[in-house]
Structure formats: C-alpha cells, structure tokens
Amino acid sequence: MTATVKMNSLQAVNAALMEAMEQDPKVLVLGEDIGDREGGGVTGATAGLSTKFGDLRVRTTPISEQAIIGAAIGAALGGYKPVAEIMLMNFTTVAMDMIFNHAAKLRFMSGGQSQVPITIRTLTGAGWQTAGQHADHLEGWFAHSAGLKVVAPSNPADYKGLLLSCIQDPDPCIFIESAGSLFIPAEVAVDQGPIPLGKARIAQEGTDVTIVTWSSQAVRCQAALPALAEAGISVELVDLRTISPWDKQAVLASAAKTGRVVIAHEAMRSFGPGAEIAATINEELFGQLKAPVRRLGAPYSPVPFSKPLEDAFLVSPEKVVETVKALMG
Numbered sequence: 001m002t003a004t005v006k007m008n009s010l011q012a013v014n015a016a017l018m019e020a021m022e023q024d025p026k027v028l029v030l031g032e033d034i035g036d037r038e039g040g041g042v043t044g045a046t047a048g049l050s051t052k053f054g055d056l057r058v059r060t061t062p063i064s065e066q067a068i069i070g071a072a073i074g075a076a077l078g079g080y081k082p083v084a085e086i087m088l089m090n091f092t093t094v095a096m097d098m099i100f101n102h103a104a105k106l107r108f109m110s111g112g113q114s115q116v117p118i119t120i121r122t123l124t125g126a127g128w129q130t131a132g133q134h135a136d137h138l139e140g141w142f143a144h145s146a147g148l149k150v151v152a153p154s155n156p157a158d159y160k161g162l163l164l165s166c167i168q169d170p171d172p173c174i175f176i177e178s179a180g181s182l183f184i185p186a187e188v189a190v191d192q193g194p195i196p197l198g199k200a201r202i203a204q205e206g207t208d209v210t211i212v213t214w215s216s217q218a219v220r221c222q223a224a225l226p227a228l229a230e231a232g233i234s235v236e237l238v239d240l241r242t243i244s245p246w247d248k249q250a251v252l253a254s255a256a257k258t259g260r261v262v263i264a265h266e267a268m269r270s271f272g273p274g275a276e277i278a279a280t281i282n283e284e285l286f287g288q289l290k291a292p293v294r295r296l297g298a299p300y301s302p303v304p305f306s307k308p309l310e311d312a313f314l315v316s317p318e319k320v321v322e323t324v325k326a327l328m329g
Contacts, residue, residue: 004187012159012188013045013121013177017083020167021053027167028057028075031068031085031121035060042087043123043182065094072118073103081167082118088134089124089176103172104147118173119166125179125216126266126314132302135179137215137267142174143244143276149197150243152176154218157188158241161195168194178266180216200247202254206236209260209324212251212277214240217266217315224317228324235324243273248280255281259290260327264315269297291327296320 007015021027029049033042038060040047050058061068065086072082086092092099099120106114126135142150149171153159159177166173203218204225213221218239228235236254240246255261261281263274278293296315304310 003190005190006185007156007188008185009153009156009159009177009182010043010045012156013163014047014049016160016163016167017046017049018052020083020164021049021057024081025057026080028059028080028082029085030059030061030071030082032061032063032087034058034085041085045121045177046085065091066098069095069098069103069118069120072120073098073106073116076116076118077106077114083167084118084120086120086122089122089138090133090136092120092122092138099142099148099172100145104145107147107171115170116172117170119163119169119175120172121163121175121177123177123179126298126303126310127216128179129305129307129310130303131305135303137176137178137265137298139174139176139215139243140267140271140273143273147171148244149173150176151197151241152178152215152243153241154178154181154215154239155184156186157192158195158201158239160188160192162197162241165194165197169197173197176215178216180266181219184219195241198242198245198247200250201239201241202250203237203239204235206234206258208234208258209262209327210236210238210251210254210258211262211264211320211324212238212240212254212274213264214243215266217264220315220317221264221320224320224324227317227321231321231325233324233328246273246277251277252281252284255285256288259288261289261293262296262320262323262327263293264296264320266315267297268300269295270300272297291329294323294327296323
C-alpha cells in the first residue's frame with residue numbers, strides 16, 4: 001500500500017518547490033514577499049524555502065511584475081530554472097510583453113537555440129470578494145499564446161505532480177493556483193512524482209454525459225455529482241488539468257462514449273477555452289452526439305465585489321446540475 005500524507009494544495013505547492021530545489025541547484029524562486037522574513041509569501045506557499053536554501057536562491061523582489069519576469073527569463077537563458085511568483089493573475093497583465101513577446105517566443109525566434117524553462121506561479125479565483133482586478137481566470141489568454149504551456153490543477157496531488165513537471169519542462173509554463181481549490185485537504189502519496197503535462201484525469205467514469213472542467217470549477221462540478229447520481233444520471237467527469245496542450249484524445253473518447261458534453265470553467269464563457277474544446281468536439285464527432293455541446297462559464301463582466309453578485313457570477317454546483325438535466329432532456 002502506498003504511504004500517503006494529508007495536505008492541502010498550498011502545502012502541496014510548498015512540497016513541490018522544496019523537492020525541486022533539493023534535487024536541482026539550478027531551481028530558483030523569486031517574487032514579492034516570498035522570503036521567510038516577509039512571511040513566506042502572501043499565502044505561505046514559499047514558507048521555509050529561504051531559510052533552507054538561502055537568499056540567493058529564494059529572492060524577494062520589489063513590487064515590479066516586469067522585473068520579476070524579466071529576471072526569470074534572463075536566468076533561464078543563463079541555464080537556471082526559475083519559478084517566478086506573480087502574486088495575483090490579474091497582475092500578469094503588467095508583464096504581458098515579457099511573457100508573450102519574450103518568454104513564449106524566444107525558442108522560435110532563435111531557431112530552437114534558446115530555451116526559457118521558467119514556471120510562472122500565479123493565484124486567482126472569485127468567491128473571496130477581492131473584486132475585478134484580483135480574481136479573473138485568464139487561462140484563455142495564455143493558451144492563445146504559442147510557446148506557453150498552461151496548467152490548472154484542482155487537487156493537492158495534481159498541484160504537486162504538475163508543478164514538478166512544469167519546473168522540469170524546457171518551455172515556459174503558466175501554473176494557475178485557484179483560490180477555490182487551495183484549502184481542501186486530501187491524501188497525497190508521499191512519493192508523489194511529476195504528472196505528465198497534457199494528460200487529463202478521469203475523476204469519475206460514467207455513461208450518460210461528459211463534464212469537462214478544470215481548476216476550482218472541477219471542485220464545484222464534483223460537488224454536483226451526488227445530486228446528478230440521485231437523478232439517475234451517470235456522469236463522466238474529466239478534469240483537464242492542462243489547458244495547453246489539452247488532452248483531446250481523452251475528451252473525444254469520453255464524448256464519443258456518452259454522446260453528451262458539458263464544458264464548465266470559471267473563466268468568462270465568451271471567448272473562453274470551452275469554445276475551443278466545443279468546436280473541436282463538433283469537428284471530430286459531428287453526427288455522433290446526442291445533443292449540442294453546452295458551455296458554462298462566468299458572464300461577460302468583471303468579477304463583482306458584492307457577495308450576492310459574486311455568487312451569481314460563479315458557475316455553482318446547482319447550475320451544473322440544472323444544465324446537465326436539461327441536456328438529458
């Protein structure tokens with residue numbers, strides 16, 4: 001029997017960083033307030049790292065997202081494996097030139113001679129009244145940028161395994177830590193190693209309808225499963241885990257089996273990643289589906305501050321249940 005330890009996703013991030021830094025002296029961590037003197041990060045995800053590995057490998061930076069990403073890119077070109085923390089995902093917009101025009105493109109623009117093995121950890125997610133400039137899910141932006149890998153785990157084991165893979169990957173990775181999934185504890189294998197990027201997890205097998213989801217929305221979809229089972233609906237839940245590259249094979253196999261698909265994400269529904277997945281399903285399985293693909297996402301609006309409006313903004317388990325039942329007819 002595999003030995004396990006109970007931890008939440010923040011603790012899993014810390015464990016992954018600790019392990020990666022122990023195994024490879026080229027792994028560096030940098031970001032605002034990440035050192036132990038500053039509290040080990042705004043969420044405590046980097047607690048203990050600077051004490052163990054020193055200030056040269058764990059760099060607390062000024063409040064400058066461009067400087068953080070620029071320094072990470074330079075270090076990567078110099079042979080290091082930087083893990084750069086951008087405190088909140090909305091703040092990546094300040095450094096989009098560095099991320100989109102430099103990190104994502106240097107491999108292409110150098111004819112493959114330059115690699116940029118950086119991991120950008122960033123926190124986001126609605127539900128905590130942090131409002132419009134602190135809680136957007138922007139994975140669609142980054143998935144639309146050739147050269148970036150985009151990862152969005154939903155549970156502690158995946159947080160640890162996928163972060164280890166991102167750090168080892170030769171290309172820049174965006175690692176999304178969503179607030180709705182950070183504090184839920186689960187058992188994680190003591191020897192949990194890297195989980196391959198681009199491979200979905202079948203969280204539950206079923207025969208009637210496929211739900212494709214990721215990040216915090218996977219937690220809400222999981223919460224909808226008991227009510228759907230009580231209604232006699234057999235759900236196959238596909239946790240995508242990686243948005244780019246996404247696991248087309250797993251999604252198409254599940255969609256072909258059930259004939260009905262709901263795609264649910266916290267990001268805005270309009271122009272969201274779900275549209276790309278829905279279009280691919282339609283192109284590959286046209287004529288085999290029993291119903292049109294349905295998409296669930298946030299409305300076309302900034303994240304509200306008002307708690308009742310924020311609750312309505314999110315795709316709740318009740319909305320998932322209602323949509324699946326409607327799809328079943």
